[in-house]
Amino acid sequence: MLQIMKYDTGSSVETACDVQAAPMPFKLANRMSHPDDTVIEVDGRKIGGNTLAIMAGPCSVESEEQIIEVATKVKESGAKFxxxxxxxxxxxxxSFQGMGVDGLKLxxxxxxxxxLPVVTEVMSIEQIDYVMExxxxxxxxxxxxxxxELLKELGKVDKPVLLKRGLSATIEELILSAEYIMAGGNSDVILCExxxxxxETYTRNTLDLSAVAVLKRIxxxxxxxxxxxxxxxxxxxxxxxxxAVAVGADGLIIEVHNNPEKALCDGEQSLRPEEFDTLVGALKGLVNIQGRVI
Amino acid sequence: MLQIMKYDTGSSVETACDVQAAPMPFKLANRMSHPDDTVIEVDGRKIGGNTLAIMAGPCSVESEEQIIEVATKVKESGAKFxxxxxxxxxxxxxSFQGMGVDGLKLxxxxxxxxxLPVVTEVMSIEQIDYVMExxxxxxxxxxxxxxxELLKELGKVDKPVLLKRGLSATIEELILSAEYIMAGGNSDVILCExxxxxxETYTRNTLDLSAVAVLKRIxxxxxxxxxxxxxxxxxxxxxxxxxAVAVGADGLIIEVHNNPEKALCDGEQSLRPEEFDTLVGALKGLVNIQGRVI
Amino acid sequence: MLQIMKYDTGSSVETACDVQAAPMPFKLANRMSHPDDTVIEVDGRKIGGNTLAIMAGPCSVESEEQIIEVATKVKESGAKFxxxxxxxxxxxxxSFQGMGVDGLKLxxxxxxxxxLPVVTEVMSIEQIDYVMExxxxxxxxxxxxxxxELLKELGKVDKPVLLKRGLSATIEELILSAEYIMAGGNSDVILCExxxxxxETYTRNTLDLSAVAVLKRIxxxxxxxxxxxxxxxxxxxxxxxxxAVAVGADGLIIEVHNNPEKALCDGEQSLRPEEFDTLVGALKGLVNIQGRVI
Amino acid sequence: MLQIMKYDTGSSVETACDVQAAPMPFKLANRMSHPDDTVIEVDGRKIGGNTLAIMAGPCSVESEEQIIEVATKVKESGAKFxxxxxxxxxxxxxSFQGMGVDGLKLxxxxxxxxxLPVVTEVMSIEQIDYVMExxxxxxxxxxxxxxxELLKELGKVDKPVLLKRGLSATIEELILSAEYIMAGGNSDVILCExxxxxxETYTRNTLDLSAVAVLKRIxxxxxxxxxxxxxxxxxxxxxxxxxAVAVGADGLIIEVHNNPEKALCDGEQSLRPEEFDTLVGALKGLVNIQGRVI
Structure with a gap:
C-alpha cells in the first residue's frame, strides 16, 4: 500500500490502487510517479509535509506604513510569509491597478x-523580472x-510558483497548468484552491474543499x-x-489589513490583525491533533 | 453583541450587525428573531447545540440481516441515528426503487x-403516514x-424534518423551503448541505461548506x-x-454498508464499518477541541 | 440514412449513426426505436411535426376578466393554446400561491x-383530478x-404532459423523467427547455437552445x-x-398579460398583447422558410 | 425612443429607458453614449450593421495545401474572412501547440x-508583432x-480585436474586458459568444444566445x-x-476542415466544406427576412 499522506487528515483510507484506476493526462505532478509529498523550502520555511504554512497580508500594497504594520502584526501572530x-x-x-514596481519595493x-519572504502576483511575462527581484x-x-505563455516562462525561473485555480477550471485543468510550469523545468509549484x-451568490465564490482532498491524493x-x-x-x-486545515490543506493565504474600511481593494474580506491572531491561535489546536505544526 | 454560536468554530468573529445588513425574506428560521440555537431532541438524543449528531447507515435497506448488521456496527462506533x-x-x-413499506418495517x-432512531426519506404526501409510523x-x-405541497404537509406532522438542499438551490431557497415547513407549524427542521x-466532474457534486457557515449564522x-x-x-x-465538523456543522449523515461492492445503490460512496469506526474516532478529537461532544 | 427531422432546421446534417455512438439509458423516448417524430393532437391542434405550436397566457389566473381578455387577444394573434x-x-x-381550483374554473x-385548450400546472398527486377536469x-x-411519485401517476392519465426541464437537470435527466411518465403508459410527453x-445573473436563467437540438435528435x-x-x-x-424557432423547437410557451405592471406574478417578463402580436407576425416569416406553419 | 437595432431581430420591443434602468460600470462600449451600431470595416468587408459577417477556416493551420484548400472552399461558399x-x-x-510564426505565414x-482577410489568435504581448504583420x-x-496586460497592449494597435467571452465570464466582465482595449485607444472591438x-456535459459548453441579445442592446x-x-x-x-443569426448576431466564426477525421485539433466539431456550403445557403434565407445580407 502506498502511504500517500503522512499526517492524519483521513484521506488515505483507501489503498493507492484507485489512484491508478483514474488515470489522468499529467505526468510530472502525478503522485503515481512521485509518491512522496513535495516539500518546498523558502528561506528555511517549509510548504508541504508536516507544516501548515500561513501566508498573510493585504490585498494591495498601499503605503510603506501600511505594509510594514501589517507585516509586523501577522508575523507576531504566526504568519511565515x-x-x-x-x-x-x-x-x-x-479600478485601482496596484502600485506596480513601487509596491514591489515596499x-x-x-x-x-x-x-518574512514575499508572495506577490505576476500578470505578464514583462513583469517577471520585477517580481523575481x-x-x-x-x-x-x-x-x-x-x-x-506566462506559465511557460515561469517554468524557467528558480523561485516557487503559487498557482491559483481559475474560476471555472476543473481540477484536471489546474494540474495541467501546473504541468506547463513543471515541464519547463520548475518543479516548485504550489497549488491554490x-x-x-x-x-450561489451569497458568497463571492464557492470554496471547493473537496478539490484539496483530490489534489493532495493525485x-x-x-x-x-x-x-x-x-x-x-x-x-x-x-x-x-x-x-481547509481539517481537510488537509498544506497552507493558507489570508488577507489581513490594518484598516479594512479604508482598504483600496477587498476591504470587506480582509481580517483585522486581531482577528487574524485569534484565528491562528485556533488553528494551532487543529494542526496539533493532526500531528502537524505551524 | 449577539453571541450566535456557543461553541468555538470561529464564525462569531463579527457582531450580529452584519446579519441585519443582509435582510433575507424569511421569518421563522431567522436568527434575528430567535438568537439561540434550536436544539432538536429525538429519544433523548440531541441535534444542535454542543452535540455532534452522527447519522449512519446504508443508502437503501436491502434485507433484515443487512440493516441489523449495519445498525449494530455504526452504533458501536458512535452513531446516534x-x-x-x-x-x-x-x-x-x-433503477432499483427501494423496498418501500417492507423496507420501513426492516x-x-x-x-x-x-x-437507534431512524432517519428515512419521504417522496410524496401519500408516503407520509408510513414514514411517520x-x-x-x-x-x-x-x-x-x-x-x-409535500413541504406544506410536513408542516403538520410532529416529527423532525431533515431537509436536504437541492442540487442547484441557493442558500436562500433552502431556507425558504424550511420556512414552508415551519409556517405550517412544525419548527423542528434540520438543514442538510x-x-x-x-x-466540476471529478466529484459527484461540489460540497459547499461555506453554506454551513452561512446557515448557522443567519x-x-x-x-x-x-x-x-x-x-x-x-x-x-x-x-x-x-x-464539515471544523466549519461548524451540527451533525453528519454518512452512508455505511457492510458490503459496498454488492450494494444495490451508491456502493462506491459507502464506508465500510471499520472505515466509519476510524472516522468517528478521528472526529472525537476534533469536537473535543471545539468544546463539543459526540 | 435515417432522416430524423422532416423540416429544415439543419440538424440532420449527419447520418443517424452518431446517435448510435452515444447510447443513453432511455428506451421509450429514444429516437432509435421510434424514428418518426411524435405528433400530439389536442382538439385538432398539433404539437410536433410541421407545426409550430404557440401557447400563451398569463403566469397566473387572476380574475375572469383578465383571463378572458388575455385568451381572446392571444387567440387573435395566433396562439393555439x-x-x-x-x-x-x-x-x-x-408569496401569492395561485387561485387554486377557482383559477382552474376561470x-x-x-x-x-x-x-383554446388549456395548459396548466400540477404540483402534487392530489391536484391531478382537478387539472384533469x-x-x-x-x-x-x-x-x-x-x-x-408525481411522474408515475401522470403515466396513468390520458392527457398530454408538458414536462419542464429542472433548473440544473441534465438533458439525460430530463429524458429519464419523461421516461417515468412513458413507462407508466402515457406516451404523450412534451419536453420544455x-x-x-x-x-450569469443578468438573465433569470440561461436559455440552453443547444438542448433543443439535442432533444430533437435523440x-x-x-x-x-x-x-x-x-x-x-x-x-x-x-x-x-x-x-428557439430557428434552432428547431416545435413550439413556444409565452407569458402574456394585459397589464404586466399589475401582474401578481412575473409581470416583468410578460409580453403585452400587442407585443405578442408583433412577435407572432415575425415568427410566421421564420416558419415559412422552414416549410412549417403556425 | 432610441432605436437601438436597425434590422429586424425583435430586440427593440422596448424603449431604451430600461437600458438606463440597469446602469453598468462601463463607458466606452455603452450604447447609451453611442446609440448607433459600431460597424467595423476590414478590406471593404463590414462587421456590424446590416451585414452578417461569416468567418470560417480550420482550428489550426496544418500545411499550405490544407489552408489554401479550406480558404478557397469557404470563400466560394460565402465566407468573408x-x-x-x-x-x-x-x-x-x-498537446499540439500550433505552428507558430510558420503558421502565420501560411x-x-x-x-x-x-x-480573404485573416482572423488569428494572439496569446501574449510578445506575439502581437507577428499577428499584426x-x-x-x-x-x-x-x-x-x-x-x-495583453488587453492593454491591444488597446494600442490599429487592427480590430475579436474578444471571446471567457468560459465563466459574466456579460459584464466581457464588456469590461472590451473596455480595457477601448480605453487604450482601440475602439474596434468585436465581441464573441x-x-x-x-x-451540462452533453455539449462541450453551453451556448448562451441570450448574451448576444443583451450585448447588442447595452x-x-x-x-x-x-x-x-x-x-x-x-x-x-x-x-x-x-x-445565432435569428437572435441577432452580427456574424459567425465557424470551424471548417477539409479532412476533419485527420485534424490535429477539434476535428469533431469542424464542418466539412460541403456542410459549410449547405449552412451558408440556409443562412441566406434567414438574413433575407431580417433585411440583412451576407
Whole structure:
C-alpha cells in the first residue's frame, strides 16, 4: 500500500490502487510517479509535509506604513510569509491597478524589516523580472491560470510558483497548468484552491474543499487554500480556514489589513490583525491533533 | 453583541450587525428573531447545540440481516441515528426503487434491536403516514426540496424534518423551503448541505461548506452535512467529514454498508464499518477541541 | 440514412449513426426505436411535426376578466393554446400561491369562450383530478421534474404532459423523467427547455437552445421552449423566441398579460398583447422558410 | 425612443429607458453614449450593421495545401474572412501547440491567394508583432479574456480585436474586458459568444444566445457567435448557427476542415466544406427576412 499522506487528515483510507484506476493526462505532478509529498523550502520555511504554512497580508500594497504594520502584526501572530499585491488584475480598467514596481519595493522593505519572504502576483511575462527581484514566491492569479505563455516562462525561473485555480477550471485543468510550469523545468509549484464560480451568490465564490482532498491524493504538490477570496466576507474567513486545515490543506493565504474600511481593494474580506491572531491561535489546536505544526 | 454560536468554530468573529445588513425574506428560521440555537431532541438524543449528531447507515435497506448488521456496527462506533432508504428517488425508472413499506418495517426492526432512531426519506404526501409510523426523522431529498405541497404537509406532522438542499438551490431557497415547513407549524427542521451541482466532474457534486457557515449564522436551525452524496467516492468521505465538523456543522449523515461492492445503490460512496469506526474516532478529537461532544 | 427531422432546421446534417455512438439509458423516448417524430393532437391542434405550436397566457389566473381578455387577444394573434397557472410553485410560502381550483374554473370559462385548450400546472398527486377536469395539457414545473411519485401517476392519465426541464437537470435527466411518465403508459410527453441555472445573473436563467437540438435528435418527442422564464425580461422574449424557432423547437410557451405592471406574478417578463402580436407576425416569416406553419 | 437595432431581430420591443434602468460600470462600449451600431470595416468587408459577417477556416493551420484548400472552399461558399490558429492555447503542454510564426505565414499565403482577410489568435504581448504583420483581425481567446496586460497592449494597435467571452465570464466582465482595449485607444472591438461552462456535459459548453441579445442592446459593438466551440459536435453547428443569426448576431466564426477525421485539433466539431456550403445557403434565407445580407 502506498502511504500517500503522512499526517492524519483521513484521506488515505483507501489503498493507492484507485489512484491508478483514474488515470489522468499529467505526468510530472502525478503522485503515481512521485509518491512522496513535495516539500518546498523558502528561506528555511517549509510548504508541504508536516507544516501548515500561513501566508498573510493585504490585498494591495498601499503605503510603506501600511505594509510594514501589517507585516509586523501577522508575523507576531504566526504568519511565515507576507502576501501583498503590487500588480493587480481588476475587472474594470477604471479600478485601482496596484502600485506596480513601487509596491514591489515596499514589499521588499517590509520583508527586510520582518524577515518574512514575499508572495506577490505576476500578470505578464514583462513583469517577471520585477517580481523575481523583489519577491520570493511568484503568484499566478485565477484569471491567468490558463495564460500558457506566462506559465511557460515561469517554468524557467528558480523561485516557487503559487498557482491559483481559475474560476471555472476543473481540477484536471489546474494540474495541467501546473504541468506547463513543471515541464519547463520548475518543479516548485504550489497549488491554490480559492473558490470556483457557481450559481450561489451569497458568497463571492464557492470554496471547493473537496478539490484539496483530490489534489493532495493525485498530485504530490503542496496545496493551499485562500478562504478570503473564496467567500468575500470577513466573518467567513475563520470557519473556512479551519475547514481547509481539517481537510488537509498544506497552507493558507489570508488577507489581513490594518484598516479594512479604508482598504483600496477587498476591504470587506480582509481580517483585522486581531482577528487574524485569534484565528491562528485556533488553528494551532487543529494542526496539533493532526500531528502537524505551524 | 449577539453571541450566535456557543461553541468555538470561529464564525462569531463579527457582531450580529452584519446579519441585519443582509435582510433575507424569511421569518421563522431567522436568527434575528430567535438568537439561540434550536436544539432538536429525538429519544433523548440531541441535534444542535454542543452535540455532534452522527447519522449512519446504508443508502437503501436491502434485507433484515443487512440493516441489523449495519445498525449494530455504526452504533458501536458512535452513531446516534440509523439512516436508510426505503423509498428511493432514482433518475431512471429502470433503477432499483427501494423496498418501500417492507423496507420501513426492516428499519423499525433494526431500530428496536439497537435503540437507534431512524432517519428515512419521504417522496410524496401519500408516503407520509408510513414514514411517520416507522421512522423518527423524516427526510426530504434534494430533488423534492421545492416540492411545496409535500413541504406544506410536513408542516403538520410532529416529527423532525431533515431537509436536504437541492442540487442547484441557493442558500436562500433552502431556507425558504424550511420556512414552508415551519409556517405550517412544525419548527423542528434540520438543514442538510449535500453538495451542489457545478461544472466540476471529478466529484459527484461540489460540497459547499461555506453554506454551513452561512446557515448557522443567519438561521437558528441545526445544520448537518452529507459528505457521501457530495463526493460520491468512499475515500473522500473522511476528509470532507472532518472539514464539515471544523466549519461548524451540527451533525453528519454518512452512508455505511457492510458490503459496498454488492450494494444495490451508491456502493462506491459507502464506508465500510471499520472505515466509519476510524472516522468517528478521528472526529472525537476534533469536537473535543471545539468544546463539543459526540 | 435515417432522416430524423422532416423540416429544415439543419440538424440532420449527419447520418443517424452518431446517435448510435452515444447510447443513453432511455428506451421509450429514444429516437432509435421510434424514428418518426411524435405528433400530439389536442382538439385538432398539433404539437410536433410541421407545426409550430404557440401557447400563451398569463403566469397566473387572476380574475375572469383578465383571463378572458388575455385568451381572446392571444387567440387573435395566433396562439393555439391558453396557458395559465392556478396552482403556483413559489419559493416563499409568503408569496401569492395561485387561485387554486377557482383559477382552474376561470381557465375553463376562458377556454370555452375562445376554444383554446388549456395548459396548466400540477404540483402534487392530489391536484391531478382537478387539472384533469379543467385542463387539456398537464404541466409539470421545473421544480417537480424529479418528483418521481408525481411522474408515475401522470403515466396513468390520458392527457398530454408538458414536462419542464429542472433548473440544473441534465438533458439525460430530463429524458429519464419523461421516461417515468412513458413507462407508466402515457406516451404523450412534451419536453420544455426553460433556462438552466448558471453563474450569469443578468438573465433569470440561461436559455440552453443547444438542448433543443439535442432533444430533437435523440428523442422523438416534441420539444418546446419557454423564453419568458428563461430570461425574466420582457424585451428578451422576442429575440429568444426567434432563436428557439430557428434552432428547431416545435413550439413556444409565452407569458402574456394585459397589464404586466399589475401582474401578481412575473409581470416583468410578460409580453403585452400587442407585443405578442408583433412577435407572432415575425415568427410566421421564420416558419415559412422552414416549410412549417403556425 | 432610441432605436437601438436597425434590422429586424425583435430586440427593440422596448424603449431604451430600461437600458438606463440597469446602469453598468462601463463607458466606452455603452450604447447609451453611442446609440448607433459600431460597424467595423476590414478590406471593404463590414462587421456590424446590416451585414452578417461569416468567418470560417480550420482550428489550426496544418500545411499550405490544407489552408489554401479550406480558404478557397469557404470563400466560394460565402465566407468573408479566413480564421485559423497558429498560436494555440491547449490545456495540456503535451498537446499540439500550433505552428507558430510558420503558421502565420501560411495564413498570409492563403489570404493573398483568396483575398480573404485573416482572423488569428494572439496569446501574449510578445506575439502581437507577428499577428499584426500577418493577420487582419486579432483574436483574444476565452482563456485570455482577463489577461489584462495583453488587453492593454491591444488597446494600442490599429487592427480590430475579436474578444471571446471567457468560459465563466459574466456579460459584464466581457464588456469590461472590451473596455480595457477601448480605453487604450482601440475602439474596434468585436465581441464573441462561444459558450459558457455549466453543469451540462452533453455539449462541450453551453451556448448562451441570450448574451448576444443583451450585448447588442447595452453595447454598440458588433457581436458574433462561435457555434463550433460552443457545442463541440459537428451536427450541432448548423442549428446553433441559425439560432445565432435569428437572435441577432452580427456574424459567425465557424470551424471548417477539409479532412476533419485527420485534424490535429477539434476535428469533431469542424464542418466539412460541403456542410459549410449547405449552412451558408440556409443562412441566406434567414438574413433575407431580417433585411440583412451576407
Amino acid at each position: 507576507l502576501r501583498g499585491g503590487a500588480f493587480k488584475p481588476r475587472s474594470s480598467p477604471y 514589499l521588499k522593505i517590509a520583508s527586510v524589516e520582518t524577515g 523583489y519577491g520570493d514566491i511568484i503568484q499566478v492569479g485565477a484569471r491567468n491560470m490558463q495564460n500558457y 480559492r473558490g470556483i464560480r457557481t450559481f 498530485t504530490h504538490l503542496p496545496v493551499i487554500v485562500d478562504p478570503s477570496h473564496a467567500c468575500g466576507k470577513r466573518w467567513m474567513v475563520d470557519p473556512l480556514a479551519r475547514a | 440509523l439512516r436508510g432508504g426505503a423509498f428511493k428517488p432514482r433518475s431512471s425508472p429502470y 428499519l423499525k426492526i433494526a431500530s428496536v434491536e439497537t435503540g 416507522y421512522g423518527d426523522i423524516i427526510q426530504v431529498g434534494a430533488r423534492n426540496m421545492q416540492n411545496y 449535500r453538495g451542489i451541482r457545478t461544472f 438561521t437558528h436551525l441545526p445544520v448537518i452535512v452529507d459528505p457521501s452524496h457530495a463526493c460520491g467516492k468512499r475515500w473522500m468521505v473522511d476528509p470532507l467529514a472532518r472539514a | 391558453l396557458r395559465g397557472g392556478a396552482f403556483k410553485p413559489r419559493s416563499s410560502p409568503y 381557465l375553463k370559462i376562458a377556454s370555452v369562450e375562445t376554444g 379543467y385542463g387539456d395539457i398537464i404541466q409539470v414545473g421545473a421544480r417537480n421534474m424529479q418528483n418521481y 426553460r433556462g438552466i441555472r448558471t453563474f 428523442t422523438h418527442l416534441p420539444v418546446i421552449v419557454d423564453p419568458s422564464h428563461a430570461c425574466g425580461k420582457r424585451w428578451m422574449v422576442d429575440p429568444l423566441a426567434r432563436a | 479566413l480564421r485559423g490558429g497558429a498560436f494555440k492555447p491547449r490545456s495540456s503542454p503535451y 495564413l498570409k499565403i492563403a489570404s493573398v491567394e483568396t483575398g 500577418y493577420g487582419d483581425i486579432i483574436q483574444v481567446g476565452a482563456r485570455n479574456m482577463q489577461n489584462y 462561444r459558450g459558457i461552462r455549466t453543469f 453595447t454598440h459593438l458588433p457581436v458574433i457567435v462561435d457555434p463550433s466551440h460552443a457545442c463541440g459536435k459537428r451536427w450541432m453547428v448548423d442549428p446553433l448557427a441559425r439560432a
